[in-house]
Amino acid sequence: MADSNLSAPPQTISTMPSKASFWNDPQKRALVFQILLVIGIGLLLWFIFSNTLHNLDKRGIKTGFDFLDRPAGFGITQSLIAYTEASSFGRTFLVGLLNTLLVAGLGIIFATILGFTVGVARLSKNWLISHIALVFIETIRNIPPLLQILFWYRAILPLLPGPKDSISLAELFYLHKRGFTIPSPLFEPAFVWTFWAFIVALVLAFIMRRWAKARREKTGEQFPVFWTAVGILIGVPLVTFFLTGSPLNWDIPALSGFNFRGGLTVIPELTALLLALSIYTAAFIAEIVRSGIQSVSKGQSEAAASLGLRPNRTLQLVIIPQAMRVIIPQLTSQYLNLTKNTSLGVAIGYPDLVNVFAGTTLNQTGQAVEIIFMTMLVYLVISLTISMFMNWYNKRMALVER
Amino acid sequence: MQAFITRETLPSLPPPSTLKGPIAWMRQNLFSSVGNTIVTVVLVLAILAALIPFINWAFIKADWIGSSRDDCTSGGACWVFVYVHLKLFMVGLYPEAETWRVLLVGMILVVTLAGLMIKGVPFKKYLQLFALIAFPIIAFMLLSGGSFGLPHVETNFWGGLLLTLVIAIVGIVAAFPLGILLALGRRSSMPIVKAICVVFIEVWRGVPLITVLFMSSVMLPLFLPEGMEFDKLLRALVGITLFQSAYLAEVVRSGLQAIPKGQYEAANALGLTFWQGMYKVILPQALKIVIPGIVNSFISLFKDTSLVLIIGLFDLLATIQGAFASPKWLGYAIEGYLFAALVYWVFCFGMSRYSQRVERSLKTTN
Numbered sequence: 147m148a149d150s151n152l153s154a155p156p157q158t159i160s161t162m163p164s165k166a167s168f169w170n171d172p173q174k175r176a177l178v179f180q181i182l183l184v185i186g187i188g189l190l191l192w193f194i195f196s197n198t199l200h201n202l203d204k205r206g207i208k209t210g211f212d213f214l215d216r217p218a219g220f221g222i223t224q225s226l227i228a229y230t231e232a233s234s235f236g237r238t239f240l241v242g243l244l245n246t247l248l249v250a251g252l253g254i255i256f257a258t259i260l261g262f263t264v265g266v267a268r269l270s271k272n273w274l275i276s277h278i279a280l281v282f283i284e285t286i287r288n289i290p291p292l293l294q295i296l297f298w299y300r301a302i303l304p305l306l307p308g309p310k311d312s313i314s315l316a317e318l319f320y321l322h323k324r325g326f327t328i329p330s331p332l333f334e335p336a337f338v339w340t341f342w343a344f345i346v347a348l349v350l351a352f353i354m355r356r357w358a359k360a361r362r363e364k365t366g367e368q369f370p371v372f373w374t375a376v377g378i379l380i381g382v383p384l385v386t387f388f389l390t391g392s393p394l395n396w397d398i399p400a401l402s403g404f405n406f407r408g409g410l411t412v413i414p415e416l417t418a419l420l421l422a423l424s425i426y427t428a429a430f431i432a433e434i435v436r437s438g439i440q441s442v443s444k445g446q447s448e449a450a451a452s453l454g455l456r457p458n459r460t461l462q463l464v465i466i467p468q469a470m471r472v473i474i475p476q477l478t479s480q481y482l483n484l485t486k487n488t489s490l491g492v493a494i495g496y497p498d499l500v501n502v503f504a505g506t507t508l509n510q511t512g513q514a515v516e517i518i519f520m521t522m523l524v525y526l527v528i529s530l531t532i533s534m535f536m537n538w539y540n541k542r543m544a545l546v547e548r
Numbered sequence: 549m550q551a552f553i554t555r556e557t558l559p560s561l562p563p564p565s566t567l568k569g570p571i572a573w574m575r576q577n578l579f580s581s582v583g584n585t586i587v588t589v590v591l592v593l594a595i596l597a598a599l600i601p602f603i604n605w606a607f608i609k610a611d612w613i614g615s616s617r618d619d620c621t622s623g624g625a626c627w628v629f630v631y632v633h634l635k636l637f638m639v640g641l642y643p644e645a646e647t648w649r650v651l652l653v654g655m656i657l658v659v660t661l662a663g664l665m666i667k668g669v670p671f672k673k674y675l676q677l678f679a680l681i682a683f684p685i686i687a688f689m690l691l692s693g694g695s696f697g698l699p700h701v702e703t704n705f706w707g708g709l710l711l712t713l714v715i716a717i718v719g720i721v722a723a724f725p726l727g728i729l730l731a732l733g734r735r736s737s738m739p740i741v742k743a744i745c746v747v748f749i750e751v752w753r754g755v756p757l758i759t760v761l762f763m764s765s766v767m768l769p770l771f772l773p774e775g776m777e778f779d780k781l782l783r784a785l786v787g788i789t790l791f792q793s794a795y796l797a798e799v800v801r802s803g804l805q806a807i808p809k810g811q812y813e814a815a816n817a818l819g820l821t822f823w824q825g826m827y828k829v830i831l832p833q834a835l836k837i838v839i840p841g842i843v844n845s846f847i848s849l850f851k852d853t854s855l856v857l858i859i860g861l862f863d864l865l866a867t868i869q870g871a872f873a874s875p876k877w878l879g880y881a882i883e884g885y886l887f888a889a890l891v892y893w894v895f896c897f898g899m900s901r902y903s904q905r906v907e908r909s910l911k912t913t914n
């Protein structure tokens with residue numbers, strides 16, 4: 147630490163017998179200061195703690211996590227696991243958490259695809275493309291995400307037609323006011339073999355990559371790793387799928403009366419939240435991608451060209467690895483922001499963790515302290531996990547200076 | 549035979565239009581290859597197809613001035629909705645007769661900020677002190693009233709853009725000293741101080757602002773002794789300040805790290821104490837470097853203020869939503885949201901331009 151110099155004793159004095167009084171010895175002073183600080187914070191915490199206990203006692207609320215076993219008694223519009231009104235509050239926590247993770251996961255995928263597209267478009271030689279990307283980035287970045295979510299949910303989605311005259315694509319996908327209806331997959335038990343085949347294919351592709359790398363370093367011969375990997379990853383599960391007798395059916399949605407029967411309907415809250423968050427985060431990712439690619443100096447691509455690498459290989463072997471070193475850490479923090487922003491779904495009633503747990507459950511039980519604590523802990527664990535990954539990655543990718 | 553000799557140099561011809569001028573520019577940037585040409589044409593058509601109906605709706609066929617929804621007859625956008633509610637969107641339910649106080653505060657703010665931003669204005673140091681210390685007091689006295697014969701206006705009546713700005717500005721100004729202390733603490737050599745600061749910063753940075761707002765609105769009353777009541781706005785401000793201080797601490801820390809070690813050693817060698825060294829040598833340099841970072845975190849705070857509508861405060865977004873939810877104005881959501889987006893965009897875009905300018909000027913001086 148650089149500022150430790152300000153409190154460290156000058157070196158000439160430390161060799162002489164110390165005559166400094168107690169208060170002028172920086173080490174003792176630091177100790178006293180820290181002890182005082184700990185006492186101060188301890189007192190503050192005790193003050194808060196005793197007040198909270200007193201206040202809860204007065205309101206007749208029992209502290210503890212017993213409430214998690216009590217039946218919830220309210221419905222949730224979207225649940226990835228079995229949930230009824232008779233389920234416990236602990237179950238609502240789980241449902242909310244899974245819904246949060248669902249939006250975060252899907253949002254990250256969409257935002258990455260859109261963000262990389264816009265970021266590369268921003269660097270296009272075509273003036274029109276790069277300026278459309280610029281306008282997109284500068285508009286979206288400067289409008290609050292909450293406003294965007296509300297805009298999609300309350301201004302745009304209501305413009306869609308009702309289920310009866312919904313916009314349909316090939317009689318399979320239907321877009322309407324109450325959501326987005328798609329065919330849902332029906333897995334038969336034998337489908338599990340296809341899943342295992344995919345895992346085996348992953349392992350095979352990994353082994354193939356190591357073998358190709360070892361061979362390249364030994365003999366210098368190239369091997370089409372990427373296309374072989376794609377072939378293995380698609381081919382092996384596909385062959386297994388047909389060998390086990392195509393154990394997958396689709397539940398095609400059909401209109402009956404005023405609503406759809408069968409299929410899977412994505413609730414409009416999810417659609418609006420996903421649209422808004424993906425677009426908002428994509429604008430930031432686009433800027434990160436642009437600056438990452440531009441951070442690789444021109445000399446690098448020129449050097450690669452003079453070594454005789456073709457433009458494709460230059461991009462693959464020289465530009466992208468170096469740009470990724472700049473992009474990945476910032477990208478992870480954008481993913482983290484997106485995950486935190488999913489909590490904005492509470493404004494449109496998307497049943498995420500904050501909505502069903504810190505909202506409805508809190509109102510019903512009044513266990514404010516425990517519930518807010520659990521909710522914050524979930525987000526904290528997610529962000530600490532992601533930042534641990536980031537530190538690990540940074541260490542691995544840091545330039546080794548010789 | 550007669551020889552023809554020129555005695556003066558002829559003026560040079562302009563370069564051929566394939567190398568310079570608008571045509572050359574278009575050939576290089578829009579039609580450089582067959583693929584590019586196709587893309588350009590398709591994009592131009594797509595833009596026209598999207599933009600013409602929009603401009604038609606938003607400007608040409610729009611109604612601008614009126615007093616009720618009956619004045620919206622031409623089928624385009626109904627900006628009458630914004631026109632009628634403009635006062636509500638700007639200051640909320642602030643009493644009509646007292647609106648001049650808001651305007652006055654706004655004018656003082658604009659003049660002070662202009663003085664701070666424009667180069668060559670004298671007495672910058674005093675202006676900074678005024679902006680950081682005197683202005684908040686004056687603004688509070690004027691807005692809240694209750695002294696100097698001004699009638700008291702409760703915070704429940706504050707709303708609209710006024711409330712958005714109050715939350716954002718109080719959030720950043722109040723978080724600033726705490727942020728500096730946390731940044732210094734995180735770089736301290738005292739292990740306990742460092743640990744406390746790291747935990748504090750990482751906890752606030754790891755949770756979404758909504759949970760912080762929920763916490764401050766639900767749990768803060770539990771933390772305090774009985775009978776001590778805060779109003780809703782103050783509770784939100786406490787949460788936002790704590791939240792923002794963690795982000796500012798990281799911004800300030802990046803500035804502290806950028807100051808070369810020699811500066812710390814020089815301050816030491818002059819015999820300055822820790823606080824003297826910080827106040828006179830390190831912080832003035834470190835804070836100058838992080839101005840862009842501070843502006844950027846102000847931008848995100850400004851956008852985040854819209855979250856207070858979830859805990860029931862009436863900021864810009866909430867007043868607009870309230871206005872088009874009333875039965876008299878049902879169905880003007882798009883106009884309302886577009887207006888809100890425009891206001892937020894103007895503020896955020898302006899500030900990000902300013903921060904980019906400062907960044908560039910810092911680069912040249914170093």
